[in-house]
Amino acid sequence: MNAFLSGTQVILSLELRQRVRGTAWYVLLGIFVVLVAIVTILLSIALTGFGVMGSGDAGGNIYSAIIYFVLLLGTLVAPALSGNAINGDRDAGTLATTQVTLVTTGQIVVGKFLAAWITALAFLAASVPFLIYAWLVGGLSVTSIVVSIVVLAIELGIVAAIGVGLSGIITRPLISIVATYLAVATLSVGTLIAFSLGGFAVQSTVVSTSSYGMTYSDSGEPLGCSPATTSTYETPRFDYLWGILVANPYVVLADAVPTSYDQAGNPQDLFGYIKYGVRTAQVTPDLTVEYDECTEGVGGYMDQGPTAQETIDSTVPGWFVGLAIQTLLGAGALVGAWARTRTPAGKLPTGSRIA
Structure with missing residues (x-):
């Protein structure tokens, strides 16, 4: 177990260093903070105009809107950050080099998944000042805050798992990113259309x-x-x-x-x-x-x-069923990525490099 965690930590560390090496990541976070700030300010002004600001409803409305905005942007950005995690390395020729080391396929897949998840959670961390503002406005319970943050973190993790999994299953990075977006759109919009x-x-x-x-x-x-x-x-x-x-x-x-x-x-x-x-x-x-x-x-x-x-x-709640369905989709994608990436491989995708 310690050996598995050690190898996973190596992959996780390498992935995180690569993601934060350039300035583009920080620019993206900065844009996100600006957007959340605009939404918070406009919502506060609107609630003041309707006479809600200062009542028990204001904090809850601002807080829930921010949480949903983080989920929206997270589901828009996470596929791009995770959808080429494995096949991108395969195209660059670095995956084969990693596979000939003592790091196992499972450690590679799990490490890349954790890196994508932590990257998505950075958006949640960046919104903390605005969540604190909503809490100071009032009308929030500790239970609502804890549950919403935990569920939001899990949802971002599921999107990251789907993206990393599809990047291991699908050969071309562009196609896997698009497939991840389609999977997220199916869950977010497709369910509404079907319903x-x-x-x-x-x-x-x-x-x-x-x-x-x-x-x-x-x-x-x-x-x-x-x-x-x-x-x-x-x-x-x-x-x-x-x-x-x-x-x-x-x-x-x-x-x-x-x-x-x-x-x-x-x-x-x-x-x-x-x-x-x-x-x-x-x-x-x-x-x-x-x-x-x-x-x-x-x-x-x-x-x-x-x-x-x-x-x-x-009526009856159904969130735990939905969360179980999504978790199975994410876990299934990761298992598929492991099966497609493991070595020795019986059949390699066209254009794959061998170290």
């Missing part, structure tokens, strides 16, 4: 029976109602397909973070609102709708329904 299109493709018929007032009293109450009329319409069945969303990294983050509510049962941050939207998809639509104005009174059909807190409490 939306699938929900509208699978529909059920709703039978609506209505009876409206024909004569009214001076106070506006109906004195006599029309005969009941029945109509039908189609409604999408998102409750059949909500499981697709659990693989989305943004949904996983929102669903994992404990939700804080105001007195009306509404979420106090972006995490809570996204969680509420996803959990609402689990609710089975009512396929039989009845409204009798004479019985329910004018406006009786305007049922407010359950609060966001009631909806979240009555």
